Amino acid sequence: MSEPFLRIEKIVKTFKNNTVIHGVDMAFDKGEFISFLGPSGCGKTTILRMIAGFERPTTGSIVVDGKDITDLPPNQRNFGMVFQAYALFPNMNVFDNVAFGLKIAGRSREQIAARVDEMLKLIGLSGFEKRYPFELSGGQQQRVALARALAPSPRMLLLDEPLSALDAKIRVSLRDEIRAVQRALGITTIFVTHDQEEALSMSDRICVLNAGRIEQIGTPFEIYNFPKTRFVASFVGTLNILNAKVADAATGRLLIEGQEIVTARGTNGRATGDALAVALRPEALSLGRANGGSNNLDGTIDEVHFLGAVVRIRVRFKDSAISLDTFNRPHAAPPERGQPITVNFGREDILVLEGPAH
């Protein structure tokens, strides 16, 4: 097995007496696109800043290509970084901004001109060389910032919420562009975001963080479909989380508010009688009673929201509720509030979460 390109080893970060990162440990392969996903204050930017060299870990180390870079200043790491606030140099035009790192590296005038031209072509801004940052739109500024970061051929690209300041339409197009450029160059990239859609659509792997700890690392498919913890289940997507009790650990029988269901995924190490939390994806749920190996839960319609193409229905059990989406059918009226209903789902669709039930 080959050595990972970047290793973060048990890093802890404490500001005064406040520990914000609690022993994070992870490894990145060369050419990977990894997203740090989590809510504000979860520590994702702090980890990125430690990788960049702007913050020093209180304990632990950061190793790149087998070399410990924990104490190496940022200007000697040869990393590229794109910031949320663009951070283009206002006194320089597009050419000089992109050329900045190349000039610092002592490249010749011809090399600089050729590389800047190449980078501007890559981001689709050829002909913008003489423009100043204030003459560019937000999306264009961020593309210039990307070209500037990539121009000196860095070992790794760090993206600190680069799309957060842009409007929705540009975000979508720019995230596709960033991913295309990353793939074309094969550069190892760490992307910090609080937007699950961005993380799911762009990443090879996602690292979900909460309160300075890693909750789960996995591919977007794994993170979305098989969340391990209640936090991941609630943060990524719109999972329904229900408290349950293990009726029989051997056969995977669970009790939800007195109703029995069966999971085909096991009880995640829980013994008979233990409480646990299970998650159900809205798209795995259907209305009506199903036979032959499916689970059924009886409840009453609590809310019906007509959203056009989709009708969102909330079904209430005794103390809890779940939401599911059904397609709008013009010739069939949606169910009414208070109507008794059965929700069915497969045994494979039950995700047993780690951690205690709430």
Added chain:
Amino acid sequence: MKTSRLWAWIVFALGALYFIIPLLATFEFSLRIRRDGYTFDAYASVFSDPKFHQTFGYSIVVGICTIVVGILVIVPAAYYVRLKMPALRPIIEFISLLPLIIPAIILVYGYIRLYSSSSWLPLTNSAMGTNILLTLGYVALAMPYMYRAVDTGLRTIDVQTLTEAASILGASQTTIILRVILPNIVVAVLSGAFLTLAIVIGEFTIASLLNRPAFGPYMQNIGANRAYEPAALAVISFLITWAAMGAIQLLARFAPKTAKP
């Protein structure tokens, strides 16, 4: 609405008259050197005096040296305080205000005690040493203006992000200050520089007590011995100050514009 605008104009006119009338009176007086009518003879007399050229030239050179030393000391200091020690800003601001609180005469007596012939660093023993002392005194005197100007300039840019962006691209701290920070606050630095120049040109106390041939003591000497020339000198020094202010306004047009959000 109209009444309030009228009152605003009245207050503005009163304020303008408060400043303009003494100036006009001084200018008018400076033209009355001859009994038979107005003349610029007082100005001709001032400009033909070799001591005027000598002292003015001296003060300009000292002023430029003061600006250079001031920029070298204050720009990095204000930058580091803003970047690394923002909690120290109130203390630094207080220190920068001290020259306004402590009279120049106390400063210069302190200098003379510390750097006279009997001290471990006898700067006053030579003309060059005394010039250095005078420059350093002026740097302290101009500090409230220079620090504030630089700090205001730094407030208009995102110092931390620009520093980090340049740093990750391989730039050293010196390169960051010279190529990223300074060009973006150049107008603020220049406004501080022109204020410094205006202070140095008219300063009397330190230059006089250090016995340097500066413009301030020259003006005082003329004022004590002549009648019309001091008025002409006052008008000239006002014009120099205004020219400096006009230059600040002109340079502000060339300031790097901040990016659109």
